[in-house]
Amino acid sequence: MTFLLSVSRGIDALNERVGKAVIWLVLVMTIISAGNAVMRYTINYSSNGLLEIQWYLFAVIFLFSAGYTLLRNEHVRIDVVAGKLSPRGQAWIDIIGTLLFLMPMAILIMYLSWPIFMNAWDSGEMSSNPGGLIRWPARLMIPVGFLLLVLQGFSELIKRFAFLKGLIANPMEKHKGPSAEEELAAAIQARKEEAK
Numbered sequence: 376m377t378f379l380l381s382v383s384r385g386i387d388a389l390n391e392r393v394g395k396a397v398i399w400l401v402l403v404m405t406i407i408s409a410g411n412a413v414m415r416y417t418i419n420y421s422s423n424g425l426l427e428i429q430w431y432l433f434a435v436i437f438l439f440s441a442g443y444t445l446l447r448n449e450h451v452r453i454d455v456v457a458g459k460l461s462p463r464g465q466a467w468i469d470i471i472g473t474l475l476f477l478m479p480m481a482i483l484i485m486y487l488s489w490p491i492f493m494n495a496w497d498s499g500e501m502s503s504n505p506g507g508l509i510r511w512p513a514r515l516m517i518p519v520g521f522l523l524l525v526l527q528g529f530s531e532l533i534k535r536f537a538f539l540k541g542l543i544a545n546p547m548e549k550h551k552g553p554s555a556e557e558e559l560a561a562a563i564q565a566r567k568e569e570a571k
Contacts, residue, residue: 376542379533386530387446390523394443397436398559403434423504431513436522442527448547462545466535469547473535478527481521488517 411425444450457468491513494500500510534546553561 376537376540380537380543381467383530383533383537385527390442390446390527390530393439393523394446395558397439397443399562400432400436402559402563404429404436407432419464423502423506424508427502427504427508431508433517434513434516435520438516439523441520442523445524445527445531463539465547466538470532470535473528473532478525479526481528485518485521485525488514489522492518 407425408429411421411429433540457465460468492511495511495514500514502508510543531546534543537543538546
């Protein structure tokens with residue numbers, strides 16, 4: 376179990392880094408979106424490439440953050456039944472839900488999306504819009520995002536079993552640190568102070 380817990384910590388560190396990097400894409404996407412709107416209304420210029428990069432970035436944010444959100448125990452839950460159970464009962468519900476629902480769904484989507492990416496890669500698929508972007512990066516985001524989710528699901532299983540064996544504290548407790556928005560604001564403030 377010690378080896379599995381070290382694997383779990385490695386997966387957690389990977390998704391933590393990915394999640395913190397993706398937070399910055401929210402700012403990038405907002406700047407691109409605002410810049411595109413300003414150009415459209417001031418100099419009557421718009422670009423399909425700029426519009427498409429916005430949804431590419433949104434896809435990266437959504438897909439690559441799924442594992443990070445699971446790590447932080449922030450996915451939406453309906454605790455009508457689980458909320459009345461002990462932490463051990465909740466751990467068993469998480470184990471069963473992960474094994475029966477999360478992992479099969481994520482692995483299936485990863486498996487089915489890979490050929491779509493490969494087809495886009497092989498054909499050099501481009502957007503049908505004039506000035507649009509190549510499509511394979513958007514197609515690649517799906518299997519990569521679900522791979523991160525599968526890895527985090529595996530990590531969460533390890534932690535739940537370790538908790539049931541009494542080896543670690545309850546991993547289902549909510550993260551008590553700052554929110555992602557607060558972390559981003561602090562990082563921006565730190566960069567401003569470094570630039571002075």
